[in-house]
Amino acid sequence: MQLWTKRPFLIALINLILLLSVVTYVAADNDVRAVKKSQHNDTFKRLSRDKPHLFNQIDNGCVLPGEVIHLKGDNLSSLNNYHLVLRTKRQFVALKQLSISKHQILVQIPRDTALKRGQRYSLLLLGSEGVNVSKKTGISLKLCPTINKRRLLTVREAHEDGEILILASSGITDQIIKEGTKLGYILLRRYQLNSLNQTLMVLGGSDKKLTRAISNLRATFTDAKIDFNHHYFTNQQPALIKATHQVQWPARSTCLPNNANPVTIGLLDGGIDLAHPALAAKTIKTHNFLLPAQTTDNQHATAIAVFLVGNQDQQGVEGLVPFVSLKAAGVVRKQSGIGIATAESLTRALDWFIKEQVQLVNVSLTSPHANTVTDALFAESIKQGLIIFAAAGNNSQKLSASYPAALPGVIAISAVNAEGKVLASANQGDYIDFAAPGVDIRTISGKQHDKYPSGTSFAVPHAISIAALYLNQQASLSRDRLFESMQHHAVDLGNQGYDNHYGWGQLQVSQKMCHH
Numbered sequence: 001m002q003l004w005t006k007r008p009f010l011i012a013l014i015n016l017i018l019l020l021s022v023v024t025y026v027a028a029d030n031d032v033r034a035v036k037k038s039q040h041n042d043t044f045k046r047l048s049r050d051k052p053h054l055f056n057q058i059d060n061g062c063v064l065p066g067e068v069i070h071l072k073g074d075n076l077s078s079l080n081n082y083h084l085v086l087r088t089k090r091q092f093v094a095l096k097q098l099s100i101s102k103h104q105i106l107v108q109i110p111r112d113t114a115l116k117r118g119q120r121y122s123l124l125l126l127g128s129e130g131v132n133v134s135k136k137t138g139i140s141l142k143l144c145p146t147i148n149k150r151r152l153l154t155v156r157e158a159h160e161d162g163e164i165l166i167l168a169s170s171g172i173t174d175q176i177i178k179e180g181t182k183l184g185y186i187l188l189r190r191y192q193l194n195s196l197n198q199t200l201m202v203l204g205g206s207d208k209k210l211t212r213a214i215s216n217l218r219a220t221f222t223d224a225k226i227d228f229n230h231h232y233f234t235n236q237q238p239a240l241i242k243a244t245h246q247v248q249w250p251a252r253s254t255c256l257p258n259n260a261n262p263v264t265i266g267l268l269d270g271g272i273d274l275a276h277p278a279l280a281a282k283t284i285k286t287h288n289f290l291l292p293a294q295t296t297d298n299q300h301a302t303a304i305a306v307f308l309v310g311n312q313d314q315q316g317v318e319g320l321v322p323f324v325s326l327k328a329a330g331v332v333r334k335q336s337g338i339g340i341a342t343a344e345s346l347t348r349a350l351d352w353f354i355k356e357q358v359q360l361v362n363v364s365l366t367s368p369h370a371n372t373v374t375d376a377l378f379a380e381s382i383k384q385g386l387i388i389f390a391a392a393g394n395n396s397q398k399l400s401a402s403y404p405a406a407l408p409g410v411i412a413i414s415a416v417n418a419e420g421k422v423l424a425s426a427n428q429g430d431y432i433d434f435a436a437p438g439v440d441i442r443t444i445s446g447k448q449h450d451k452y453p454s455g456t457s458f459a460v461p462h463a464i465s466i467a468a469l470y471l472n473q474q475a476s477l478s479r480d481r482l483f484e485s486m487q488h489h490a491v492d493l494g495n496q497g498y499d500n501h502y503g504w505g506q507l508q509v510s511q512k513m514c515h516h
Helices: 002-048 170-182 211-220 245-246 299-309 343-356 372-381 461-473 479-489
Strands: 068-072 083-087 093-096 096-100 104-108 120-126 131-136 140-142 159-166 186-193 198-204 225-234 265-271 284-288 324-328 331-337 339-341 361-363 387-391 411-414 432-438 443-445 448-451
Touching: 093 120, 093 299, 104 211, 120 331, 159 211, 159 343, 159 372, 170 186, 170 198, 170 211, 186 343, 198 343, 211 225, 225 343, 245 411, 245 479, 265 299, 265 343, 284 343, 299 324, 299 461, 339 343, 343 372, 361 461, 372 387, 387 461, 411 461, 432 461
Parallel strands: 265 324, 265 361, 284 324, 361 387, 387 411, 411 432
Antiparallel strands: 068 104, 083 093, 083 120, 096 104, 120 131, 120 140, 159 198, 159 225, 186 198, 225 339, 331 339, 443 448
16 A cells, blocks of 8 residues: 555656756756867958868859769868858758868759749758858858850760870879879870970770779869860761852952961861862862771761862852862761760870961861860860860750850851751750751761751861851951850741840851942
8 A cells, every 4th residue: 555655756756866867968968069069160251361262263154964073272181071052042962072182172063943043042050960060161052044155064974995195294294194003094195285395194994993093183183184085076967059059159250368367267077088080180288086996987077078168160069169179087987887086186186286377177076065175175275366166066966055055155057947947856055055056967078968967067068167257357356256246147937036046047158248
């Protein structure tokens, strides 16, 4: 009876003991969290002691899902166990860390549906316990509202197996080779690029470890350009018009070439069949940039050359600009019936074009990604005054850009048919500058006659021919003035004003150009 009467007291005592245990545990846990948060704060304070923000300011404008950005600062290697995140209204979205060094962290913007186009997000640093230790990293990132001329890095695109392409100053090449050897990649090829006074190298090793090796080399040699040896592809579709009337091309008798203003076009394509009847008596300077074991693709480039400077009038094969001097860089090889060029061959060819002082460059090649090494040569070419026209691509892409057409300063050309409708497979985006005839274009290549291919690669020669005509008549035209002239005389198609299908419209020749 006494035990029964004491039972409520015992139960209350047990509950009190349990409650005190929970309180003690929570207090201890809070103390641990407080210590860890204090440690994180101490780390951040130490890193930002001499400046208000953790990272240096970056001027990205806007970023895209999948884009790689460089965060620079001091003593950043101590952040290896932390997480960089973007803060949305409801959650944190983690950035993928590709590499980290003392002065740089390389991260990739995730493809996450929580990140909305056009919105700006704060970049935060989270500790291992999820503690927000940095309310001010110094960075906020805005997602681009649309695709524009920005560099994207994708790592699953076609490239030469196991090859790393490197552009660096001669002072660090030996160090790069040594570090590459440690990673299992040996020197395969080496070239001196006079236009940049830098060295182009190709290292070779395992394709399975390629992405990691590139990331490691980028983190170690931040001043070098290091990338995959990406593939670029010709853009034509097998397919009747002679499109000169579509661009209002002037008759020879009314627009004679001005011999005082010679024009040189650089053709970045495959090899040219110099024995072709339509190219007889033509002086075309060529340079082959393929490796000895590779088979040259002559068909595509020969068709472009005939289109530009062909001279078989009796067969109706008359080039649009027979007065130009043509210099052809052979960069396209034939592989399984497909025309393929590499970033390595394009880089070397652009260096040659700069040396040869060409004025206009015809690029009928495209790739779904940018390449840091090749991009540097395109930028240098434009800086040196070369005016580059590139095919927009025929991959029906609406959500991503095509390169090199999407690079800043490159004039991107799409293709239209005889009715002025854009080629169904042509890429779209706000990097498109103009459209030109590129559907069922009559040309001749090899031993085959009367071919009628379609594609943005056959729109580019129309555009570059118009540019050559302008330069031949007005030698003093700069790239910007040339662009303005072409824009002024273009026929607006599609939506009024600029649009992602036709750019500023279909190019046409000014009827006043040849009347002085």
